[in-house]
Amino acid sequence: MIPRLLTVTLTVALVLTAPGAAVATGDRGRPDGTPYANPVSAGFADTYADPAVIRGKDGWWYAYGTTDPLREGEGTRHLVPISRSADLVTWEYVGDAFTEDTLPAWADRERGAAVWAPDIRYVDGQYRLYVVVTQTTVTAEANDSAIGVATAPTPTGPWTATEQPVVGPRHGSGGSDDFLWTFDPSHVVGPDGTEHLFYGSYYGGIWVTPLSDDGTAAVGEPVQVTIDNKYEGAYVVRRDGWWYLFASSANCCAGPTTGYSVHVGRSRDLTGPYVDREGVPLNQSRAGGTPVLAPNGNRWVGTGHNAVVTDLGGQDWMVYHAIDRADPYLDGTDGINERPMLLDRLDWIDGWPTVRAGAWASEGREAGPVADGATGFHPGIPRGWTTWGRWVATDGTDAGRHLVSRGDAALTRAVPGRDVRVEADVRLDPGTSTVGLTTGHRGRSPRAAGLTATVDPVARALVLTAGSGRSAVRGTAALPADLDLTDWHALALTVRGGVATAELTHARLGDPLALVTLDVPRHVGGSGRAGAVATGPGAHVDNLSVLRATRPVTESVPPQQPGVLDPALGDELDGGALGPGWTTVRDPQVTVAGGVLRWPTEATDLVGTVNDAGLLLRDVPETDWVAETRLTIDLGTDTVRNFQQGGIVAYVDDDRWARLSHVAIWNTRQTEFGTEQPYAGRLPYGGTIVGPPAETTWLRLAHRTDDAGEHEVQAFTSTDGTTWVAGGVWTFPAGSDLRVGLVSHGGTGATAQFDYLRVYRPAP
Incomplete structure (x- = not known):
């Protein structure tokens, strides 16, 4: 989505080894899927922003993108283009959700209404597509964005939009034509079956509202879950009893300097409060947010607006868009930012998600998802499966040909190992029959000893049973009272490391309706067969898979360490004056006393062509280095104080630099790592956000030179000097003569206080 124009933009964070380095994760306990290289949308589109993904009941994976032309030079916009894939990595275009004539009736065609940021769901037997409509007829004013929904019987339509918005336009405080940004919907269903919608953007923050039973209207009181002016692009999943709110920050569309990135917070309650890994709330002026994905120094910048999809081995993947910094625009050197769709592994380490164990976006060849191992039944049961009882093939509107039981029945195949994942789409005709998945199955009867996850319509429960008879161990989870089991749902049974988990969802999108976990007794072994x-x-089964369960990655890529302090390169600022080695630029008005340097913020800036900001600079080694300072600056909280800041800078000249500051951005206080660099005869600026600041914040820049000689500088922040948050990477051309220094500018009214500037060399 497109944020307000800021003199200083927004940003995000990451974790480091050498930035952009490949991650060795070892054997993850599963066969690799189709190898791939980003962008995965290259086969059908040059740009495919704000992607959302679902597996249809027909067994295909479908992706939906925001309104744009798909190819360079095409010039014609696609109103939510749709693509499909058999393996999540090779995609083909299959049409658009809307035409200019089938937009929602309340979309203002005369003002050129666009449709942005789709969120695809499958609920109560129908597909739902939640979208942003940028201009409406609900008001007579401009820019009155709203959230709409369209429904369809299949993933490709035909789509029928509702007569009214789900969330209508919301006025800001600025009078006519001033509307809060009602962008970026994300739908979730709670364990009790109630539906909710997250929405919002920088201007107004992210909110969550209850929805009507059919998901077409906001009801009740919405709750704000993030502060204004920091986050957009919400995507919410539930895991291990926590709700995780993924949200993107910074400018989505600054061409080669786009710092768009993804952060996360979590909460036990769907409506928050959401806090980051250090316990900092996302809904406060010094807002928290744990980095999940940010630019890492390779080809990709602007890595944001994500969705999450789970492959058939149980591995999560992040789908997102990014910008190739060497080809940032769809046509020429300006205009529509070219944002293709990327895919990378999403790891959960110590309860927190991060892409590729903290290495973030990939540009080389990667092992792909296990996404094409499901068995459909066209025309019947394929080889390798053993049946007991009677299954017959039948046809359905969306699922197509699938199996239905005619009595007690089982359909199994050999288990690929002790760690296994069994999945299927299931539904029940009205009655008392059950449907389930099993593994470690040693007999022919559906009730043979093993591990079985059963959807029981009489008990209204998901039942996980290990063993049989008196020695059986059971766990149950109640189903939502109004859940219609005659609709299709996704059932998964996973055994990993001696723990079994059963999960029932509408469509495998991270919001389980029921979940049961059970320690597997020793007498229930991993041998045997698995299936449905x-x-x-009257038990219907489709898209049945029996695969080795993914072995999760449990360790992050180690961050770059400071190394050995070189006292000659820094200054402890304890001598009553600046020590030797400093270069002053534009006469900064600083004082050194009591072991600190004090510098009133100047009404100056480095951004653009004015270049009137003062600088204090020092030389750094030509090899790798880490520079650090401790900054105290009182910017207050909550009030608008644009854009006072103090920080540390990697500097080549006034037109090429990267600055890490504690900065006031509207009502927020952020640590922004911004850069300016020449491009196509102009000086684009962009930033990425790191960790939350405090009145005293430690700031660190870590430099390395990659194999091609390009300089990569990554930002780190800390509020205690011990626990560090790693942020994005900005690059400088090979041969650049870098220096490091201090800055204090953006407007008068505050004083930056620096305790030292330290420079570290690599440890021997």
Whole structure:
């Protein structure tokens, strides 16, 4: 989505080894899927922003993108283009959700209404597509964005939009034509079956509202879950009893300097408060947010607006868009930012998600998802499966040909190992029959000893049973009272490391309706067979898979360490004056006393062509180095104080630099790592956000030179000097003569106080 124009933009964070380095994760306990290289949308589109993904009941994976032309030079916009894939890595275009004539009736065609940021769901037997409509007829004013929804019987349509918005336009405080940004919908269903919608952007923050039973209207009181002016692009999943709110920060569309990135917070309650890994809330002026994905120094910048999808081995993947810094625009050197769709592994380490264990966006060849191992039943049961009882093939509107039981029945195949994941789409005809998944199955009867996850319509429960008879161990989770089991749902049974998990969802999108976890007793071994079971007639099964469960990555890429302090390169600022080695630029008015340097913020800046900001600079080694300072600056909280800041800078000249500052951006206080660099005869600026600041914040820049000689500088922040948050990477051309220094500018009214500037060399 497109944020307000800021003199100083927004930003995000990451974790480091050498930035952009490949991650060795070892054997993850599963066969690799189709190898791929980003962008995965290259086969059908040059740009495919704000992607959302679902596996259809027909077994295909479908992706939906924001309104744009798909190819360079095309010139014609696609109103939510749709693509499909058999393996999540090779995609083909299959049409658009809307035409100019089938936009929602309340979309203002005369003002050129666009449709942005789709969120695809499958609920109550129908597909739903939640979208932003940028201009509406709900008001007579301009820029009155709203959230709409369209429904369809299949993933490709035909789509029928509702007669009214789900969330209508919301006025800001600025009078006519001033509307809060009602952008970026993300739909979730709670364990009790109630539906909710997250929405919002920088201007107004992110909110969550309850929805009507059919998901077409906001009801009740919305709750704000993030502060204004920091986050947009919400995507919410539930895991291990926590709700995780993914949200993107910074400018989505600054061409080669786009710092768009993804952060996360979590909460036990769907409506928050969401806090980051250090316990800092996302809904406060010094807002928290743990980095998940940010520019890492390779080809990709602007890595944001994500969705999450799970492959058939149980591995999560992040789908997102990014910008190739060597080809940042769809046509020429300006205009529409070219944002293709990327895919990378999403790891959960110590309860927190991060892409590729902290290495972030990939540009080389990667092992792909296990996404094409599901068995459909066209025309019937394929080889390798063993049946007990009677299954017959039948046809359905969306699922197509699938199996239905005619009594007690089982359909199994050999288990690929002790760690296994079994999945299927299931539904039940009205009655008392059950449907389930099993592994470690040693007999022919559906009730044979093993591990079985059963959807029980009488008990209204998901039941996980290990063993049989008196020695059986059971766990149950209640199903939502109004859940219609005659609709298709996704059932998964995973055994990993001696723990079994059963999960029932609408569509495998991270918001389980019921979840049961059970320690697997020793007498229930991993040998045997796995598949689907039914007790009685009328159990429907499709897209059945039995695969080795993914072995999760459990360790992050180690961050770059400071190394050995070189006292000759820094200054402890304890001598009553600046020590030797400093170069002053434009006469900064600083004082050194009591072991600190004090510098009133100047009404100056480095951004653009004015270049009137003062600088204090020092030389750094030509090899790798880390520079650090401790900054105290009182910017207050909550009030608008644009854009006072103090910080540390990597500097080549006035037109090429990267600055890490504690900065006031509207009502927020952020640590922004911004850069300016020449491009196509102009000086674009962009930033990425790191960790939350405090009145005293430690700032660190880590430099390395990659194999091609390009300089990569990554930002780190800390509020205690011990626990560090790693942020994005900005690059400088090979041969650049870098220096490091201090800055204090953006407007008068504050004083930056620096305790030292230290420079570290690599440890021997």
